[in-house]
Amino acid sequence: MKIVTASDLRTGAVVWWTGSDWSLHVEDAADAGDHADAIIAREQGAQKVCDGQVIEGTRDENGVRPAHIKDRIRALGPTVRPDLTLKPADPDAGNWVI
Amino acid sequence: MAEVQFRFRDDEPVADPAVTVDSFAAQSNAAAVRLEPGDDAALLIPHLERLRLVEVAFPVWTDGRGYSSARTLREAGYTGELRAVGDVLIDQLGQMRRCGFDSFAPEHELDADDAAASFARWDNVYQATGDGRKPIWALRHPA
Amino acid sequence: MYQYDKYDQAMVDARVDEFRDQVARRLAGDITEDQFKPLRLKNGLYLQLHAYMLRVAVPYGTLSGSQMRLLGDIADKYDRGYGHFTTRQNIQYNWIKLEDAPDILADLASVEMHAIQTSGNCIRNISSDQYAGAAADELVDPRPYAELLRQWSSFHPEFLALPRKFKIAVIASETDRAAMLLHDIGIRIVRNDAGEIGAAFYVGGGMGRTPMIAPLIRDFVPLDQLITYAEACLRVYNRHGRRDNKYKARIKILVHEMGKAEYTRQVEAEFAHLLSQDIEPPLAELARIKAQFADPAYETGLADEIDLADPAFARWVASNTHAHKAPGYAIAVVSLKPVGGIPGDASADQIRLMADLARDYSFDELRVTHAQNIVYPHVRKADLFTLWQTLDAAGLATANLDQIGDIIACPGLDYCSLANARSIPVAQKISERFAANGKAEDIGELKLKISGCINACGHHHAGHIGILGVDRKGTENYQLLLGGSEGADCSLGTITGPGFGEDGIVDAVEKATDVYLARRESGERFLDTYRRIGMQPFKEAIYAKESVDG
Numbered sequence: 058m059k060i061v062t063a064s065d066l067r068t069g070a071v072v073w074w075t076g077s078d079w080s081l082h083v084e085d086a087a088d089a090g091d092h093a094d095a096i097i098a099r100e101q102g103a104q105k106v107c108d109g110q111v112i113e114g115t116r117d118e119n120g121v122r123p124a125h126i127k128d129r130i131r132a133l134g135p136t137v138r139p140d141l142t143l144k145p146a147d148p149d150a151g152n153w154v155i
Numbered sequence: 156m157a158e159v160q161f162r163f164r165d166d167e168p169v170a171d172p173a174v175t176v177d178s179f180a181a182q183s184n185a186a187a188v189r190l191e192p193g194d195d196a197a198l199l200i201p202h203l204e205r206l207r208l209v210e211v212a213f214p215v216w217t218d219g220r221g222y223s224s225a226r227t228l229r230e231a232g233y234t235g236e237l238r239a240v241g242d243v244l245i246d247q248l249g250q251m252r253r254c255g256f257d258s259f260a261p262e263h264e265l266d267a268d269d270a271a272a273s274f275a276r277w278d279n280v281y282q283a284t285g286d287g288r289k290p291i292w293a294l295r296h297p298a
Numbered sequence: 299m300y301q302y303d304k305y306d307q308a309m310v311d312a313r314v315d316e317f318r319d320q321v322a323r324r325l326a327g328d329i330t331e332d333q334f335k336p337l338r339l340k341n342g343l344y345l346q347l348h349a350y351m352l353r354v355a356v357p358y359g360t361l362s363g364s365q366m367r368l369l370g371d372i373a374d375k376y377d378r379g380y381g382h383f384t385t386r387q388n389i390q391y392n393w394i395k396l397e398d399a400p401d402i403l404a405d406l407a408s409v410e411m412h413a414i415q416t417s418g419n420c421i422r423n424i425s426s427d428q429y430a431g432a433a434a435d436e437l438v439d440p441r442p443y444a445e446l447l448r449q450w451s452s453f454h455p456e457f458l459a460l461p462r463k464f465k466i467a468v469i470a471s472e473t474d475r476a477a478m479l480l481h482d483i484g485i486r487i488v489r490n491d492a493g494e495i496g497a498a499f500y501v502g503g504g505m506g507r508t509p510m511i512a513p514l515i516r517d518f519v520p521l522d523q524l525i526t527y528a529e530a531c532l533r534v535y536n537r538h539g540r541r542d543n544k545y546k547a548r549i550k551i552l553v554h555e556m557g558k559a560e561y562t563r564q565v566e567a568e569f570a571h572l573l574s575q576d577i578e579p580p581l582a583e584l585a586r587i588k589a590q591f592a593d594p595a596y597e598t599g600l601a602d603e604i605d606l607a608d609p610a611f612a613r614w615v616a617s618n619t620h621a622h623k624a625p626g627y628a629i630a631v632v633s634l635k636p637v638g639g640i641p642g643d644a645s646a647d648q649i650r651l652m653a654d655l656a657r658d659y660s661f662d663e664l665r666v667t668h669a670q671n672i673v674y675p676h677v678r679k680a681d682l683f684t685l686w687q688t689l690d691a692a693g694l695a696t697a698n699l700d701q702i703g704d705i706i707a708c709p710g711l712d713y714c715s716l717a718n719a720r721s722i723p724v725a726q727k728i729s730e731r732f733a734a735n736g737k738a739e740d741i742g743e744l745k746l747k748i749s750g751c752i753n754a755c756g757h758h759h760a761g762h763i764g765i766l767g768v769d770r771k772g773t774e775n776y777q778l779l780l781g782g783s784e785g786a787d788c789s790l791g792t793i794t795g796p797g798f799g800e801d802g803i804v805d806a807v808e809k810a811t812d813v814y815l816a817r818r819e820s821g822e823r824f825l826d827t828y829r830r831i832g833m834q835p836f837k838e839a840i841y842a843k844e845s846v847d848g
Contacts, residue, residue: 219459
């Protein structure tokens with residue numbers, strides 16, 4: 058699936074396009090298909106986000122998984138500080154990244 | 156051709172079109188020349204007497220060679236109009252002025268209030284750049 | 299240390315106003331991200347993997363206790379309770395919001411700090427020797443020269459759109475504690491045969507994709523021509539540095555491609571011209587700055603002996619203190635590399651504690667080292683035990699300075715959008731391995747440096763052992779280098795061979811140190827043994843096929 062991700066302009070938080078809005082959680086990411094570039098252009102133009110990118114990923118029964126390790130770390134948070142990630146209570150979160 | 160939006164001179168603007176550095180050498184009556192980023196400003200030094208306008212092109216503002224070109228000309232004694240042309244943006248106006256530019260022809264018109272704020276941002280300066288401003292070290296140690 | 303006068307304060311205040319205005323115009327959509335990005339970089343604000351990252355300048359690595367205290371408060375008020383000390387003596391915060399950045403800069407300005415030019419294609423923080431003003435082997439304190447250069451480089455209108463970043467280091471001793479030869483310009487303050495003080499200029503060093511050791515361009519520039527010479531070096535670079543390829547845009551490439559002789563010729567010509575332009579501050583300005591770096595009021599008649607009855611304290615004194623020029627004093631180094639910890643990170647509470655200890659034990663002064671540790675430059679020997687106890691209780695007294703556990707590591711793929719691999723987990727595993735096997739103290743001096751990508755912010759080329767993280771088809775992989783050195787005996791590491799996974803690289807490092815322990819001769823460090831016996835014995839051990847039982 059084609060996932061649109063960016064950084065919230067004001068806060069810098071990593072966000073994922075859900076199809077109608079931006080979410081902090083990669084599980085909410087939608088397949089943007091052919092609309093990805095248009096979405097990025099519109100949302101950047103409205104000063105909502107910056108550094109919009111289209112990345113590859115897959116969705117299965119476990120959720121959404123970005124194809125590249127960098128994007129998985131981006132989706133989770135720093136693996137060396139589980140307390141600062143989006144899943145501080147999940148002991149397997151670091152393994153999901155690899 | 157982009158219009159001059161800001162000019163800090165009292166004399167009449169030069170109407171001549173600016174020729175390239177290569178053409179300038181061949182035309183003894185040309186008084187206006189245009190420097191591209193890769194041009195050597197020192198080539199103009201023997202001709203400063205007849206030069207009344209030098210345009211320095213900034214195709215993209217992140218290419219800062221034009222700053223050195225401007226200072227080289229002023230240091231050589233050029234007193235004519237020194238115009239920054241092209242990707243001239245609000246946030247570079249003050250530093251361009253310090254390098255010796257006295258007129259500005261931005262590709263896209265700039266907000267006049269933002270420009271005024273940019274030109275006036277710094278009450279004092281750390282370096283001597285030949286723009287006539289006394290650097291802070293001179294203020295600390297008046298001669 | 300340097301204190302701002304009204305002019306310096308006005309400059310940082312104006313800079314805060316300028317950036318506040320730029321942020322407002324960005325949020326309103328008056329300028330695009332492409333136009334804004336170079337502006338925010340010039341105030342140290344990066345967009346990183348998880349959030350904005352702010353890099354605060356610590357000029358030549360020196361700061362006061364009250365400045366350090368504010369850095370701790372910023373971590374709590376605007377970030378997530380910690381900061382990261384970098385390989386250029388700065389501090390970074392990883393979770394900054396753009397909308398807070400102008401307020402952070404205003405808070406910094408209230409204690410004479412800033413984030414000016416800590417990123418972008420301009421002259422960056424000028425680094426120096428972390429023992430400046432305290433070590434016995436320096437000719438003079440290099441920091442006044444660094445401060446003179448800092449003011450000259452700040453907002454220099456001609457050099458704000460260079461081909462690429464520009465890093466300057468200033469030292470004043472034969473021992474190079476600032477990796478001076480691996481900078482775009484390295485300056486060593488020297489004394490000539492006539493007894494005059496001046497500056498030797500080395501230009502064109504650097505790491506990254508194409509590491510190079512800076513050649514000597516001019517062996518003696520008189521002190522009253524220092525700024526003029528620096529300006530000439532920069533102008534030639536600004537005019538001729540490559541702008542067609544980001545990976546060939548540093549001055550090291552220009553000096554290499556033009557040749558040292560031609561680069562020198564052009565600099566000398568520009569220098570001769572600039573001498574007539576009155577751009578040099580008067581020597582009175584250097585004197586004014588120097589007066590602010592006068593020695594602190596050392597006590598006299600102090601005890602020179604240290605009671606080493608406590609073995610843990612004795613180990614820390616042996617590894618983490620350094621001789622001071624004043625009798626009865628010592629230089630003490632705080633390790634930010636606890637076993638299994640994140641190199642260079644400190645919590646807000648630790649940062650504030652370090653600030654308090656500076657006030658109590660070190661004339662309110664601290665230093666940040668390019669090895670990501672903190673230094674108390676002036677500690678009475680009589681106070682070392684109490685200092686150590688307090689540090690120890692806060693996890694800041696690991697006795698590992700310059701040992702294998704004192705790892706330099708960039709933030710890597712855990713934090714950095716440029717990275718190809720994580721560096722911190724590798725550092726943690728190596729640290730834990732050598733704490734467990736008990737070999738670190740016996741191995742002695744071993745500078746291990748890890749970079750998560752070829753940009754080499756971890757300085758891996760200059761490690762006795764260096765590790766480079768790469769992306770091998772979407773999987774993290776690590777190359778091993780041996781034999782680099784950042785000092786006056788500067789050398790660039792050589793790669794051993796095929797790379798390793800995360801566990802494999804830890805094993806490889808241990809095998810390399812085992813070769814050293816087996817082959818060393820009296821007095822040799824790891825680096826010395828490597829230089830004597832060469833790569834082959836290490837390669838054989840590292841890549842030997844494991845024997846399989848059964």
